[in-house]
Amino acid sequence: MSKILFILLTLFLFSCDSEPDINNPKHWSYEIHYKIESTDSIKPIGRIEFSRTKSIKDKLREETYNENWYPSMVFDIYNISDLKYCKEISRKLKMFSSCLDSHLGGDLIINNNYIFYNNSGCLNCTESENExxxxxxxxxxILSELNLTQNSTLKDIDSEIGMKLKRNE
Structure with missing residues (x-):
């Protein structure tokens, strides 16, 4: 009997989570921009901003800024033909950023003919106490599971993401 109780208690403890739906897309929204200002010779064709709609408890941020915390992340969208350029700017961003580990941006996600590049040196994604x-x-x-084809457009990307997340208006 004590073995069964121990096993059940262990299973219960491992299944407990302070926020079980931490990675649930229902707590996120997005906004897509079709025109981007850029002084670079190779320009993004669009930008997508993801933001969490349900705040996350972060004691340090609450004490410092006296406000709720909503993680967010932005990606510039490039054509696959700009891959070499994107890899280079990502490498430079990571090399010169003062942020480290999970706070560091420069992410590259490739999906068919598109590159999603996060150009933030430091991200607003990591909770201060538990990292x-x-x-x-x-x-x-979301970005890696988009069902894109050779002929997909930014509007197709917008529609695909719109099936998974609420769009900011």
Whole structure:
């Protein structure tokens, strides 16, 4: 009997999570921009901003800024023909950023003919006490699972993401 109780208690403890739906897309929204200002010779064709709609408890941020915390992440969208350029700017961003580990941006996600590049040197994704990254599990899953084809457009990307997340208006 004590063995069964021990096993049940162990299973219960491992299944407990303070926020079981931490990576649930229902707590996220997005906004897509079709025109981007850029002084670079190779320009993004669009930008997508992901933001969490349900705040996350972060004691340090609450004490410092006296406000709720909403993680967010932005990706510039490039054509696959710009892959060499994107890899280079990602490498430079990571090399010169003062942020480290999960706070560091420069992410590249490739899906068919598109590159999603996060150009933030420091991200607003990681909770200050437990170092949990609240952005990447959701954004990586959404962007990598887009059903894009050779002929997909930005509007197709917008429609695909719109089936998974609420769009900011």
């Amino acid at each position: 949990i990254d609240y952005c990447r599990p959701v954004t990586n899953k």
